[in-house]
Amino acid sequence: MNWQALELTLRLSCVTAAILIVLALPTAYWVAYSRRPWKFLVQALASLPLVMPPTVLGFYVLVAFGSSSPLGRLWQRWTGHTLAFTFAGLVVGSVLYSFPFAVQPLVNSFLAIDPKLIDASRVLGASRLSTFFRVILPLSASGLATAIALTFAHTFGEFGVVLMVGGDIPGVTRTISIDVFDQVQAGNYAAANVTSLVLLAVSFLVLAAIYAWNRRAWPRAPWA
Amino acid sequence: MKARRGTRKLFRKILHARFGAVGAALALAVALAVPSPARASGQLTIAAAADLDSALHALIARFERQTGAEVRLVLGSSGNLTVQIEHGAPYDLFFSADVAHAVKLERENLIVPGSLVRYAVGRLVVYVPRDSSLDFAERGLAALADPSVRKIAIANPRFAPYGQAAVAALRHANLYAELEPRLVLGEDVSQTTEFVVSGNAQAALTALSLMFAPATRAAGRYWLVPQSDYPPIEQAVAIVGRSREKTLARKFLDFIETKEGRAIFRQYGFATPEKRP
Numbered sequence: 001m002n003w004q005a006l007e008l009t010l011r012l013s014c015v016t017a018a019i020l021i022v023l024a025l026p027t028a029y030w031v032a033y034s035r036r037p038w039k040f041l042v043q044a045l046a047s048l049p050l051v052m053p054p055t056v057l058g059f060y061v062l063v064a065f066g067s068s069s070p071l072g073r074l075w076q077r078w079t080g081h082t083l084a085f086t087f088a089g090l091v092v093g094s095v096l097y098s099f100p101f102a103v104q105p106l107v108n109s110f111l112a113i114d115p116k117l118i119d120a121s122r123v124l125g126a127s128r129l130s131t132f133f134r135v136i137l138p139l140s141a142s143g144l145a146t147a148i149a150l151t152f153a154h155t156f157g158e159f160g161v162v163l164m165v166g167g168d169i170p171g172v173t174r175t176i177s178i179d180v181f182d183q184v185q186a187g188n189y190a191a192a193n194v195t196s197l198v199l200l201a202v203s204f205l206v207l208a209a210i211y212a213w214n215r216r217a218w219p220r221a222p223w224a
Numbered sequence: 225m226k227a228r229r230g231t232r233k234l235f236r237k238i239l240h241a242r243f244g245a246v247g248a249a250l251a252l253a254v255a256l257a258v259p260s261p262a263r264a265s266g267q268l269t270i271a272a273a274a275d276l277d278s279a280l281h282a283l284i285a286r287f288e289r290q291t292g293a294e295v296r297l298v299l300g301s302s303g304n305l306t307v308q309i310e311h312g313a314p315y316d317l318f319f320s321a322d323v324a325h326a327v328k329l330e331r332e333n334l335i336v337p338g339s340l341v342r343y344a345v346g347r348l349v350v351y352v353p354r355d356s357s358l359d360f361a362e363r364g365l366a367a368l369a370d371p372s373v374r375k376i377a378i379a380n381p382r383f384a385p386y387g388q389a390a391v392a393a394l395r396h397a398n399l400y401a402e403l404e405p406r407l408v409l410g411e412d413v414s415q416t417t418e419f420v421v422s423g424n425a426q427a428a429l430t431a432l433s434l435m436f437a438p439a440t441r442a443a444g445r446y447w448l449v450p451q452s453d454y455p456p457i458e459q460a461v462a463i464v465g466r467s468r469e470k471t472l473a474r475k476f477l478d479f480i481e482t483k484e485g486r487a488i489f490r491q492y493g494f495a496t497p498e499k500r501p
Contacts, residue, residue: 066423067353081374084424085408167408167419168380185303185383187310187328 001194004171005179006202012087012175013155016094020102020151021144023095028106029132050100058164061093085167090175093161101150109143110136149210156203266293268472269314271305273321274412275346275386275431276459279492280319286488287479293472301412303383309334309464316467317476319459321346321413321431322385326460335462336470343480344494346457347432348389349446351420358427360447365397368427373406377419377428380409385457386416390429392454420444431457432493459494 031043049057065072065083075083083089113136121131137144159177166173168182176199183192272280277299284295298305302320309318309329318335320326323342329335350365352358358367368376379387387409394400408425410416417434419425421443435446461480463473479485486496 062418062422062424068423072423082424084419084422085375163411165424167375167377167410167425169408182380182382184307185301185380187303187307187383 005176009176016155017151024102032110054160058161094155098151098154102147105143105146109140268295270317271298271315272319273302274414316473323460339463344459348449351428351446373426375425377416377425389454396453
């Protein structure tokens with residue numbers, strides 16, 4: 001059992017989920033409440049990673065941050081190395097890949113809030129920011145919990161993007177899914193089996209813990 | 225609560241309105257899932273190691289013109305294709321980038337007895353971007369130790385023959401311990417080469433046979449690693465036991481051993497020794 005790969009994958013999932021929540025909150029707020037006529041374009045853009053194959057995403061990350069692109073050269077001058085084959089590269093790929101999984105539950109939650117409550121908060125003199133943190137966010141706890149659980153789970157099981165940009169470096173980019181892939185390709189079915197079972201158990205335990213912890217956030221089914 | 229009842233009503237409405245669409249989608253799914261009729265005769269499916277990409281495309285084009293047969297090509301790492309064949313992949317011929325994987329399948333009785341042929345030997349090259357200043361002619365593999373080389377791509381030695389050859393060559397040059405932290409692993413030689421083409425690695429140890437593709441040629445240059453630095457990368461082919469096109473598969477094997485077939489392999493960077501078991 002490759003514990004190093006498991007630790008790496010857990011770290012990647014936590015970092016990705018944390019970054020995505022920070023990015024998704026303002027995005028979801030804008031998508032939920034903006035009245036711009038071109039809002040549908042932003043919605044389509046934000047949902048693109050749902051439709052795009054992870055290989056395409058990985059390919060774009062490779063090309064966009066390769067040394068032949070201006071962005072890649074800028075990154076290299078800044079950090080001294082290319083983004084591919086690094087943990088940061090995996091984080092960038094994962095954030096892009098799981099973006100809709102963070103935004104969509106939050107948008108749904110925000111839209112489910114009775115607008116009267118928001119109006120009341122504003123009429124009573126609270127700023128937009130304070131309304132967001134004291135009215136909208138507390139009422140969106142279930143959406144927030146779903147967004148965290150989904151991005152975490154989605155990153156944990158991610159394969160295609162990592163295969164494209166990772167370079168399979170032990171302890172840096174060899175995630176658990178890549179490790180299983182390697183073991184199967186090498187014909188080590190017994191090892192692949194053990195790793196897969198541990199992966200299955202850990203995934204279930206982590207998800208069960210997240211859902212148990214947020215149990216109170218779901219007092220009822222969302223449609224009831 | 226009013227709001228809740230309203231949503232429930234809406235939900236039910238959506239359910240009813242969408243039922244027609246759902247039914248249609250279901251019917252379509254069923255129609256697509258029903259297996260298509262048995263494939264037309266004269267169709268060959270070849271599974272091949274990624275290093276054979278250009279050479280097999282050229283061979284297949286000739287073979288199709290001569291016989292009128294249709295050939296499909298599936299490329300991957302020898303390890304992955306072996307696993308697929310072990311699990312019943314519908315391939316007729318298996319081109320491995322080494323003998324070991326083909327022999328493994330032979331031992332498992334998954335290939336036609338006696339069909340295993342070693343027909344060519346692959347060569348290892350160092351591939352660098354066109355503007356790279358590394359001088360391999362002068363310094364050999366030791367040029368890779370230059371600090372400007374931050375990442376060196378090799379195929380995954382856990383299952384890719386060229387990756388194993390790359391590790392052997394680096395060990396032979398006493399560079400492995402020093403360069404190991406800079407290694408990144410490609411799934412097969414194609415991905416390994418691509419890491420240099422996209423500008424993410426500064427060098428790759430990969431297959432000579434991939435150096436003939438226009439994109440690879442345009443993006444970089446290569447240097448042949450001396451053949452004595454690593455065990456020969458013998459290419460083996462065999463007919464898959466489950467194949468339903470064994471006659472056509474045999475015909476393709478005969479074709480690659482003709483003068484014309486061997487010339488194509490040489491043209492794409494393989495050596496074709498006379499002696500074979």
